[in-house]
Amino acid sequence: MTPVVFAFPGHTGLMRQLQAETGAIAGTLVLHRFPDGESYVRLDTPVAGREAVFVCSLADPDAKLLPLLFAVAAAKDLRAVRAGIVAPYLAYMRQDARFKPGEAISSATVGRLVSGIADWLVTVDPHLHRHASLDAVYAIPSRVVQAAPAIATWIAANVTKPLLVGPDAESGQWVAQVASAANAPCIVLDKTRRGDRDVTVSMPSTERFRDRTPVLVDDIVSTAHTMIAAIVDLRRAGFAAPVCIGVHALFADHAYAELQAAGAARIVTCNTVPHASNAIDVDAAIAAEVGALLGRKAV
Amino acid sequence: MTPVVFAFPGHTGLMRQLQAETGAIAGTLVLHRFPDGESYVRLDTPVAGREAVFVCSLADPDAKLLPLLFAVAAAKDLRAVRAGIVAPYLAYMRQDARFKPGEAISSATVGRLVSGIADWLVTVDPHLHRHASLDAVYAIPSRVVQAAPAIATWIAANVTKPLLVGPDAESGQWVAQVASAANAPCIVLDKTRRGDRDVTVSMPSTERFRDRTPVLVDDIVSTAHTMIAAIVDLRRAGFAAPVCIGVHALFADHAYAELQAAGAARIVTCNTVPHASNAIDVDAAIAAEVGALLGRKAV
Numbered sequence: 213m214t215p216v217v218f219a220f221p222g223h224t225g226l227m228r229q230l231q232a233e234t235g236a237i238a239g240t241l242v243l244h245r246f247p248d249g250e251s252y253v254r255l256d257t258p259v260a261g262r263e264a265v266f267v268c269s270l271a272d273p274d275a276k277l278l279p280l281l282f283a284v285a286a287a288k289d290l291r292a293v294r295a296g297i298v299a300p301y302l303a304y305m306r307q308d309a310r311f312k313p314g315e316a317i318s319s320a321t322v323g324r325l326v327s328g329i330a331d332w333l334v335t336v337d338p339h340l341h342r343h344a345s346l347d348a349v350y351a352i353p354s355r356v357v358q359a360a361p362a363i364a365t366w367i368a369a370n371v372t373k374p375l376l377v378g379p380d381a382e383s384g385q386w387v388a389q390v391a392s393a394a395n396a397p398c399i400v401l402d403k404t405r406r407g408d409r410d411v412t413v414s415m416p417s418t419e420r421f422r423d424r425t426p427v428l429v430d431d432i433v434s435t436a437h438t439m440i441a442a443i444v445d446l447r448r449a450g451f452a453a454p455v456c457i458g459v460h461a462l463f464a465d466h467a468y469a470e471l472q473a474a475g476a477a478r479i480v481t482c483n484t485v486p487h488a489s490n491a492i493d494v495d496a497a498i499a500a501e502v503g504a505l506l507g508r509k510a511v
Numbered sequence: 512m513t514p515v516v517f518a519f520p521g522h523t524g525l526m527r528q529l530q531a532e533t534g535a536i537a538g539t540l541v542l543h544r545f546p547d548g549e550s551y552v553r554l555d556t557p558v559a560g561r562e563a564v565f566v567c568s569l570a571d572p573d574a575k576l577l578p579l580l581f582a583v584a585a586a587k588d589l590r591a592v593r594a595g596i597v598a599p600y601l602a603y604m605r606q607d608a609r610f611k612p613g614e615a616i617s618s619a620t621v622g623r624l625v626s627g628i629a630d631w632l633v634t635v636d637p638h639l640h641r642h643a644s645l646d647a648v649y650a651i652p653s654r655v656v657q658a659a660p661a662i663a664t665w666i667a668a669n670v671t672k673p674l675l676v677g678p679d680a681e682s683g684q685w686v687a688q689v690a691s692a693a694n695a696p697c698i699v700l701d702k703t704r705r706g707d708r709d710v711t712v713s714m715p716s717t718e719r720f721r722d723r724t725p726v727l728v729d730d731i732v733s734t735a736h737t738m739i740a741a742i743v744d745l746r747r748a749g750f751a752a753p754v755c756i757g758v759h760a761l762f763a764d765h766a767y768a769e770l771q772a773a774g775a776a777r778i779v780t781c782n783t784v785p786h787a788s789n790a791i792d793v794d795a796a797i798a799a800e801v802g803a804l805l806g807r808k809a810v
Contacts (some may be wrong), residue, residue, distance in 0.1 A: 247733050250602060251573060255613040272548035274550060274574055289619075303549060328624070432547070434545075
């Protein structure tokens with residue numbers, strides 16, 4: 213039987229890609245919040261004997277994780293062959309260690325909760341800093357979609373003489389990958405993080421690249437303070453206004469306006485979290501990965 | 512070693528009772544929300560070798576369940592002997608069956624998630640409509656604190672010639688228990704529920720009780736529409752303005768003001784969910800149950 217895809221709000225484009233790629237039917241997902249704040253979930257399309265796919269990006273995760281797990285558990289309950297999660301943005305990957313005594317390692321707990329309900333997981337560029345792969349956090353099979361090829365293609369088409377810039381050491385390996393695909397040079401700045409909202413960036417020697425357009429690339433843009441500090445340092449070092457690329461457009465509070473005001477030539481993100489800055493489409497890459505996982509490709 | 516109690520915001524009274532009853536030390540719980548909406552939890556009191564108790568009432572549950580489970584998982588991780596939850600109000604007990612095809616049975620999923628992390632659970636009057644006990648939903652040991660004795664004591668002290676009234680059939684058995692403890696007669700109304708916010712109540716023949724003060728008692732007061740419909744019917748049948756007692760004061764939106772406006776002589780709730788109407792203290796009963804579970808009683 214053909215798979216069925218249920219999309220949480222904001223994912224109609226990815227839903228269509230998944231249908232095109234896998235031949236899946238579009239499921240109807242009914243979501244409701246009761247007056248007492250509890251979430252109600254109903255699958256209005258039968259799942260018995262089918263693969264069930266649930267699409268839900270997990271920005272602002274506390275409000276979304278329970279309804280998502282209710283939906284997946286319902287599909288299993290109603291005898292879906294398997295029920296998996298496509299989370300273009302996967303939350304709770306940053307607290308992956310105990311930085312201070314007594315801290316809860318939320319990534320591990322979310323990994324356990326999700327792995328206890330869902331059969332598989334597909335996501336785009338999870339924040340894997342200390343872990344080699346998602347398998348360190350999730351006990352279920354998972355597949356990671358790389359945004360780097362789509363980002364490199366966008367840069368090649370839209371930026372002349374780009375210089376890829378990683379705003380901090382964490383981004384280093386990953387920015388190098390984009391640079392290589394875009395056939396462009398690459399530098400990585402040093403970041404000193406003093407708190408959630410207080411970040412400074414230091415500048416390596418970069419005179420030979422001054423004629424290039426700096427392209428800052430980071431995986432998650434939340435407060436944007438890392439990128440803003442990088443813009444300030446790049447401008448101070450005599451560079452042109454940089455293009456800012458984020459994979460996951462979280463943009464907390466006024467972060468987007470602040471990043472614009474800080475002198476970004478352009479702000480561009482992948483469409484893993486719905487946002488006005490989405491310009492790099494990774495839906496096809498996600499759909500291909502889900503198709504491979506389900507062992508299907510639409511005709 | 513003495514147990515350690517961590518209380519989420521709003522539970523200082525119960526924290527003190529638990530300390531008095533069990534000799535537990537007060538733990539320091541640090542809660543923080545990151546700019547991207549993720550929850551941060553830290554236990555600033557060592558738990559290794561201790562019983563760890565987490566107090567968190569679960570009204571408006573989607574925002575609270577994840578941080579609570581992070582805290583409990585951290586305690587286990589940090590080698591607490593056991594880590595248990597005291598949830599004076601336990602959410603997600605009402606969707607305990609599939610009323611329409613395709614519905615997620617959220618009570619079962621929350622039961623699985625909590626049972627996979629915590630070692631035990633104590634709550635007050637959970638909404639057990641179709642299930643005989645919490646064991647049908649929770650795989651971990653649980654204890655239920657009855658609010659009925661405290662409610663009966665309050666009625667005996669505050670209402671002359673009470674007539675206990677259950678607003679619907681679901682409340683029947685439970686209201687009868689309060690009536691018996693308060694040594695008062697009891698009637699139960701019939702409810703027809705058409706939707707979340709649209710409820711009517713029908714009236715049995717009750718002439719012989721007209722000189723009594725009706726005391727409506729229900730376990731959960733959320734929209735208060737069930738109670739409001741009961742007030743209307745009681746007044747129409749010639750009764751005095753009723754006293755309204757709820758165990759769990761959820762009071763969605765303007766429910767409290769609407770219940771006052773509908774002609775309640777007085778609105779009184781147990782202190783399982785912090786609210787201005789709290790007047791019936793069940794903290795001592797909760798602390799006694801937790802003390803029994805931990806096998807401790809303070810000197």
